[in-house]
Amino acid sequence: MEQTFQLEQLSCPSCRVKIEKGLRKIEGVDSADVLFNASKVKVNFDEGKTSKDTLKNAIEKLGFEVK
C-alpha cells in the first residue's frame, strides 16, 4: 500500500537521505521516496508487516514532524 506523509518544511537536502534510509530499514517497507521540495514522503509498504502509525513514529523519531 502506498502512503504519502506531509512533513513540516524540509530545508536541508541531507534530510532526504536521512528519512529515506531510516524508513527503508523498517521491515515491510518496500520503498521510501522523499519529495524534497514538496516536503512529502511517499512510502510503499506491506500492511501485514508494518503500519501507518509505525511509519509516522519512525519519521518523527528521525526529527521531522508529520502534519
Add this chain to the structure above:
Amino acid sequence: MAIWINKNKHIMMRISGGLILTAFIVASLNLTAVVDSLLVTATLIASVPIVYHAYQSARMRTFSIELLVTIAVVGALIIGEYVESSVVTFLFLFGSYLEAKTLKKTRASIEQLIDMVPKTATVKKGERTEEVSIDSLEKHDEILVYSGGSIPVDGYIKKGEASVNEASITGESMPVEKQEGDYVYSGTMIDVGYIHLVAEKTGEDSTFQKIIQLVEEAQDQQSKTEKFLNRFSQVYTPLIALLSLIVYLITRDLHLSITFLVIACPGALVIGAPVSNVAGIGNGAKHGVLLKGGDVVDRLSQVDTFVFDKTGTLTRGEPEVTEVVSLTEDDWKEWFKDVASIEQASEHHLGRSIVEYAHQHDLKLTSEVQSVQVTKGKGIAASVYEIEYTIGNRKLLEDIQIHLDARTDQLAQEQEALGKTVIFISQSSQIVGLIMIEDPVREGVKPILEKLKQNGVKQFVMLTGDHERTAQKIANELAIDQVYAELLPEDKLTYIEQLKEDNKGVLMAGDGINDAPALAASDIGLAMGITGTDVAIETADVVLMADRYDHLLHAYRLAKQIVKNRWQNIAIALVTVAFLLVGVLYGVIHLASGMFVHEASVIIVIMNAMRLRQFKKK
C-alpha cells in the same frame, strides 16, 4: 526530543545571538571572564540542534555538514577562540533559518494553487443539502456550488449556468461560460452564477490533483547538471575534511584546519540549481504551463526546431465544407446524401464536416451502409443501396486507378492553392464530384511564431496528411519554414527522427490525442490543451493546460530563463568556493567570516532563484 529541538531551534538561535551581543557590549568593560562565559554559553546553546543533527546523521552513516561544524566548534573551544565558536554556531542556525524562510517563498506558487480547492462541499441529498468534507465525496454525488465558490470535484453540470474562472488550471483568468452538460474542473471558481453538478472524478483522481502531483514530482526531478553537482558535493565535502586533517598534521595549526571544516559545506552549490527549478516550474504551473522536471527544462531551452501537426494545432480543427461540385447530370444532393451516410460511421474530422453539411441542407441520411473499408491517410470505401462509393484524396484515386480529366484536375488544383482540402467522390470507378473543405488558420498564431523566432527558434516545420498545395498555402500564411505534406500517420515518426538528427533539439506540438507517438519520439513532446486529459498529461514532457499559443511562448522563454538562472547560481556558488579556499589559505578568512560568506552565498542563490517567480508572460 527531535521535535522539541526543531521547535525550539529558533529560540536557541535568538538566545545565543542575544548572549553574543551582550558579550560584545560587556567586552568594552574589560571583564574577560564574564565575556568568555557569555560566549561559551552562547556556543553551547546554539550547538544543541547542530550536535543533535550531527549525531542523527552519524547514526544513519551519512556524512553531514553538522558533523563538520561540530568538530570545528569543539576545536575552537579547545584553543579558546570563543568569539569564533559562538559566532559560527549562531550564523549556522541563523543561516538555516533564513534559508528555510526564503525556500518557503520559492515553493509558495504550488501552495497557493493547492489552496484553491475548498475543504468542504455542499452535497445535495434528496431535498436536503449537507455540508461535507471533500474527502468523503464520491463519484455521482450531486454537488451545489454558488457564486464566488470553488468547485470541489471534476464533473458535469446537471443544472444551472455560470461563468467559471479556470485560472488555477489553465492560467487564463478570463472567465469561461459553462452551462448544462459542460465539464468543470475542481479548483476552478465560479465568478457569477450557480451550478448543480454531478461528480465524475474526486480527490486524487481529479485533474487538478493530478497536476499538483505532477508539479511536485517535476520540482524534484533533477537535471543532469544537478545530478553532477550532487555527486561533486558528495566528494567535495569529505575531500575538504581530509584536507583539513592533512593541514593539521603538517602545520599543527588547529585554527587553520578547523576553518577548512567550516567552508567544506558546498551549500550554494547543492541548493543553487534545484532552487531555480523549483521557482521556475512553480511559475509555469501558475501560468498553465507544466514543465515535467529539470531535465525537461534543459531540453526545452535547447530546442531550435518546432514541429506542428497542422490540423487542430495550426488550424482551428473545425473543418467546414465550403463548396460541392457535381460532375454528373444529377443534382449533387443525390450522391452527397450517400457520402454523408457513409461518413456518419467514420470518426474522421473531415467526415464530420460532411455530415454537418448534409444536416444543414436537410438531407435524409440512411444507415444502409455496407462493406465499409477505411484506408488510413487516404479515405473510405463503402456501398449504399448497391452503389459502390470511394471517398478520399488523390492517393486513393491512384490506388483504384481513376484518372482525372484535365478540367477537373485544374479545378482541384485551384482550390488546393487556396488552402482547401479537396475530397474526390467516385461511384463504381466513375468520378461524380468534389467536396472542398476548409479548416481556417487559428488566429494569433503568426505573431507568436515571430516572437518564438526572436527568442531563438531556428525553424518551424509542419507535418500533415493533407495535400501539398493545401499545406503550402497554410504554411505561407504562417511563415512556416518547412512543410512535409501527404504523410501517412506513421510517416510523421520518420520525419521526427530525421529532424532530430539534423537539428539541436526538436519539439513536437500537438493535441496529444492522435499524435501521441510523435510527441513521445521528439526531444520535447508538448501537448496543447487538456482535452485529451490523462493520456496527454502523462506522455507529454510539457503540457499547456490551455490550448493557447501565448502559453507556448511563455513555456519556451521560461525554460531559457530557468537555465540562465541556474547557471548564475552555479557561478555564484563556484566563485564563493574559490574565494573561501583562497581566503583561508591566505589567512584572511577565519571560522566566523567563513561561515558568514558561506551562509550569505546560500541566501543569495535563493534570492536569485526567487526572481523567477516574477518572470512575466509577454
